[in-house]
Amino acid sequence: MTEHSTVVVRPARSVAGSLRLPGDKSISHRYAMLAAIAEGTTRLENFSTGADCASTLQCLRDLGVQWERDQDLVLIHGRGPVLEAAKSPLDCGNSGSTMRMLSGILAGQEFSSELAGDDSLSQRPMARIITPLAAMGATITAANGGRPPLRITGGQLKAIDYQMPVASAQVKSAVLFAGLFADGETRVTEPVRTRDHGELALRGFGAEVKGQGNVAQIVGGQKLHGIEASVPGDISSAAFFLCAAALFPGSQLVIDRLLLNPTRARLLDVLAAMGTRLSVTQLEEQHGELVGTVQVEGSDLRGTTISGADTAALIDEIPVLAAIAPYTKEGIEIRDARELRVKESDRIAALALNLRAMGAHVQEREDGLKIPGGQKLNGAKIDSLGDHRIAMAFAVAALRATGETSIQRADAAVISYPGFFDALESVAQR
Ligand code: S3P
Numbered sequence: 001m002t003e004h005s006t007v008v009v010r011p012a013r014s015v016a017g018s019l020r021l022p023g024d025k026s027i028s029h030r031y032a033m034l035a036a037i038a039e040g041t042t043r044l045e046n047f048s049t050g051a052d053c054a055s056t057l058q059c060l061r062d063l064g065v066q067w068e069r070d071q072d073l074v075l076i077h078g079r080g081p082v083l084e085a086a087k088s089p090l091d092c093g094n095s096g097s098t099m100r101m102l103s104g105i106l107a108g109q110e111f112s113s114e115l116a117g118d119d120s121l122s123q124r125p126m127a128r129i130i131t132p133l134a135a136m137g138a139t140i141t142a143a144n145g146g147r148p149p150l151r152i153t154g155g156q157l158k159a160i161d162y163q164m165p166v167a168s169a170q171v172k173s174a175v176l177f178a179g180l181f182a183d184g185e186t187r188v189t190e191p192v193r194t195r196d197h198g199e200l201a202l203r204g205f206g207a208e209v210k211g212q213g214n215v216a217q218i219v220g221g222q223k224l225h226g227i228e229a230s231v232p233g234d235i236s237s238a239a240f241f242l243c244a245a246a247l248f249p250g251s252q253l254v255i256d257r258l259l260l261n262p263t264r265a266r267l268l269d270v271l272a273a274m275g276t277r278l279s280v281t282q283l284e285e286q287h288g289e290l291v292g293t294v295q296v297e298g299s300d301l302r303g304t305t306i307s308g309a310d311t312a313a314l315i316d317e318i319p320v321l322a323a324i325a326p327y328t329k330e331g332i333e334i335r336d337a338r339e340l341r342v343k344e345s346d347r348i349a350a351l352a353l354n355l356r357a358m359g360a361h362v363q364e365r366e367d368g369l370k371i372p373g374g375q376k377l378n379g380a381k382i383d384s385l386g387d388h389r390i391a392m393a394f395a396v397a398a399l400r401a402t403g404e405t406s407i408q409r410a411d412a413a414v415i416s417y418p419g420f421f422d423a424l425e426s427v428a429q430r
Helices: 025-036 051-062 096-106 127-135 169-179 197-204 235-246 266-273 308-313 318-327 338-342 347-357 388-399 410-415 420-427
Strands: 007-009 014-020 041-045 066-070 073-077 112-116 139-144 147-153 161-163 185-189 215-219 228-230 252-259 277-286 289-297 304-306 332-334 363-365 368-371 381-383 405-408
Touching: 007 388, 007 420, 014 235, 014 420, 025 041, 025 051, 025 073, 025 096, 025 169, 025 197, 025 235, 051 066, 051 096, 051 410, 096 112, 096 127, 096 147, 096 169, 127 139, 127 169, 169 185, 169 197, 169 215, 197 215, 235 252, 235 266, 235 289, 235 318, 235 388, 235 420, 266 277, 266 304, 266 308, 318 332, 318 347, 318 368, 318 388, 338 347, 347 363, 347 368, 347 381, 347 388, 381 388, 388 405, 388 410, 388 420, 410 420
Parallel strands: 014 252, 041 228, 161 185, 304 332, 381 405
Antiparallel strands: 007 405, 041 073, 066 073, 112 147, 139 147, 185 215, 252 289, 277 289, 332 368, 363 368
C-alpha cells in the first residue's frame, strides 16, 4: 500500500471463514520492553506485526538492546537492568504505548534520553506519566505543555504510593516498570480496573507483583528472566471482524488463539447482550494470559449503553461499536469516554464526522456519542484522520452500507494490523 492510500470497500452479504490475528499489541510492547531488561534471551512468536511495536523494537535497539526478527518471530537478547544511552532522540512514531511505558524504564537509567513522535503523538498528553515518574525521582521535561518531545534523566528511584487520576493501563505499567528501579515497594491504585498485561508480563518474566482489583504493588530490585511465548491474537484487532460478523444474520466466523484476558474481552459480553451468538472453546492460559477460540454467529442486533468502567474496558473497541451502532435496533450510547478525545485522533469527533458522511444522525457530546439505531448508511468518502482504528471501523460499517465506501488514509491500519484490508476481503461474502 502506498502512503496515504485509499481503499474502496464494497457492501457484503455476510461474513464467513476463519482467521488468526497477529499478536496483541499491548502484550507485544510489554514483552519486548521487559525482555530488554531481563537476563537471557526471550523468544516471542506471533509478535505484533504493527508499526507501533516496530517502534518499540527500534527504540530498544537504539538503547543498546540486540534483537533479531523474522516476520512475527522475535528474539530479544536481554541486557539486564542497565541499558545504554541512545545517540539520537528515540522515535516512538505513532505509539503512545511506546513513549509512556518506555519512559518508566528510562526513569530508572543513569543517563538522559529524548523521546519524540509523529504529529499525532506530539499532541498527546504526557503529564500523566511525568507526574508519577518525577515523584519517583526522575527529571522529566516536556517541550510543549506536557506534550512530546520528552527529555528524561533517570537514576535510582524511590517507591511511591500513587493514586492514578486517569484510568490508563499505559500509566500503570510505566509506574510498575519504574518500580523495578525503586527502593522499596511501589503501589499504584487506579480509578477503575484497566488491562492487567503489565502485571501479568512482569510475573511472566519472574517478578513478584502483588495486589488485586484496582491495586498493584511491586518491590524494586527484582531480577527478570527471559521467556518463551507465543503472543495471543489481538482482541482489539479481532473486534473489527467480530463486529462485522455480528452485523449480518447468518454470518459464521471463527477466530483461533485469541486473547481472552477478562480485562480485555468485555466486547464479547457486549456483543452477546446485543444478540450475537458466541462460543469459546480451547481455553488455555499462557504466562497468565487467557487464550481461546471464539466462534461468532450474526443476528439482528439490539442497542446498548456503554458507560463507567465498561467504557475504560472497551476503550479501543468503541470506534467499531460506534461505527456499527446505526445498524442496531435501538442504537448505542457511549458515555464517560473523554479519553477518546486524546487517542491517535480525537476519536469522538472522527466518529461523528464519518458517521455523518455516511448519512447517519449522531449526537456528539464532550465525553461521548449517542447514535440512534434503525438507520441505513450510504457509501461515502471516509477520512481516517490517520488513525488506524477509525480506518478499520469504517471499513466494517461500509460492509452494510448502500454503495461503495472509499477510506482515505487507509494505510493508517499498518499501525496495529498491516494485513487488515486483505483479511476483511477474505471473510466478506458477496
Ligand atoms: C493500552 C492502553 C490504552 C489503549 C491503548 C493500549 C495499553 O491506552 O487505548 O491502545 O497497552 O496499555 P491508555 O492507557 O491511554 O488508556
